[in-house]
Amino acid sequence: MILSNYFVLIFISGAIFSFLLGFLLEHIDFCFRKKHGTEIPEIIKEHVEKATLEKTVLYENAKYRLGIPSNLIQLALTFYLWFSGFYPAILETVWNWTGNSFFIALLFMIISAIPSTIISLPFDLYSEFGIEKQFGFSKMTPAMWVADQFKGIFVSLLISAPLLLAMTGLFKYCGNWWWILLGVVYLVFSLGISVIYPLFIAPLFNKFTPLEDGELKTRLENLLQKCGFKASGLFVMDASRRSGHSNAYFTGFGKSKRVVLYDTLIAQLTPEEIEAVLGHELGHYKHHHIIKRMFVMIPLIFAVLFAISIFVKLPYLYEGFGFAADEVIPFQMKFIGMWLVSICFGGWLEIFNPVANFFSRKDEFQADAFAKNICGTGEPLITALIKLNKENLSEIQVPKIYSAFNYSHPPLLERIQALK
Secondary structure (H helix, E strand, C coil), X not given: CCCCCHHHHHHHHHHHHHHHHHHHHHHHHXXXXXXXXXXXCHHHCCCXXXXXXXXXXXXXXXXXXXXXXXXXHHHXXXXXXXXXXXXXXHHHHHHHHCCCHHXXXXXXHHHHHHHHHHHHHHHHHHHHHHHHHHCXXXXXXXXXXXXXXXXXXXXXXXXXXXXXXXXXXXXXXXXXXXXXXXXXXXXXXXXXXXXXXXXXXXXXXXXXXXXXXXXXXXXXXXXXXXXXXXXXXXXXXXXXXXXXXXXXXXXXXXXXXXXXXXXXXXXXXXXXXXXXXXXXXXXXXHCCHHHHHHHHHHHHHHHHHHHHHHHCCCHHHHHHCXXXXXXCCCHXXXXXHHHHHHHHHXXXXXXXXXXXXXXXXXXXXXXHHXXXXXXXXXXXXXXXHHHHHHXXXXXXXXXXXXXXXXXXXXXXXXXXXXXX
C-alpha cells in the first residue's frame, strides 16, 4: 500500500475509528453495567428478580471479554493482509487461472474471505459452545453447527453469484450507465429473494409447521383479519433445536407472506402476550414502515452507485492499494474498484448509526402504540417485552450513547414508559 494515497489514508483511519468507537462504546456499557446492572427499576420491580439481573451481567460481560481479542485480532489481520500485498496477489493468481471475468470476480471474493473466516472460527466456536451453552441458550451439536456453516456458504454463493454475473456483464456491455442498471438489478433481486427466502432458503435451516388449532391461532387469525393483513399462513419455527432465544417475524412478499413464531416464544408467553407481539409487527405493516424505508433507501442506493461509478474510473484508487491500473480501467477491474470503495469508506459508516437508529426507534414506538390500540391495552405487550428481555438475558438499562449507536429498538424501560 502507498501510505500517502488519500484512499489508503481514509481506509486506515476508518478502520481504526471503527475499532476505537466500538471498543469505547462497549467499555462505557461495561462500566455502566458494573454500577447499575443489578439495580431493579421501580417500574418493573414486580416482574424482575435480582438473580436474573446478576445472570444478565455475567452473560453480557462474557460477550464483552470475548469481543475485545476478537476485534483486535481482526483489525491486525486486516492491516497485515493489506500491507503484505495479499489481495493484489490473489487477483493476479485468479487472473492467470481463468480469462473469464465472472470467475475472476467470484474466485477473488471467495479466496479473499478465507483468512478472516479462519481467524473468526475459534471465537465463533467459543461463543456458541462456551458462552451460549454456559448460559443455557445454545442447543447446538458440533455436527449441526458444521452443517449450518456449509449451508450458509452455499446460500451466500447462491445469492452472490448471480449478482456478480450481472455486475460483470453490465461493466462489459453498458458503458457509463452500468450503475443505473445495477441498481435496478439489485432492487429486483432483493425483491425476488424476499419471495424465495421463506419458501426455499429458511427451510434449509429450520422446520416450519402450521400453527395448531386452538386459542392462540384463533386470536392471531382474528387480529390479522382485523388489520386487513393477508398471510399465506401462521407457522411455528423449531428454534429450540438450536437456541433458547425467542422471536416472531413476518417474512416474504405478496402471496408468500407468512407469520413465523419461534416455538420458544410460544413456550414463554401467554396467547394474549403473543397477540400483542404480533400486534406490534402488524403496526409496522399498517404504518407502511417498510415502504417508507424503501423510499429512502432506493434513492440512496442509486446515489451511492453513482458515486462509485466515478471512483472506479480513478487509477489512483487502485494504485494506492497495490493493484496495477492504467489510465483506461478494464471492465474486469471495476468490481475491484467497487470493493475498494466499500473497504475505504466502510469504517466511517458507523457515524450514521445514531441517525438510522433514531428513525428506527421512532417506528418501533409507533408500532408499540398500534399494538396497544388494537389490543385495547398495553399491558400484554409490556409483560411480553419484560419476559423476552429476561429470557434473552438482555440488559434493562444501558447508557444513552451506547443505545444511540447500537440499538435499533428502544431500550426496555423507554418502551414501557411510552406504553404506560
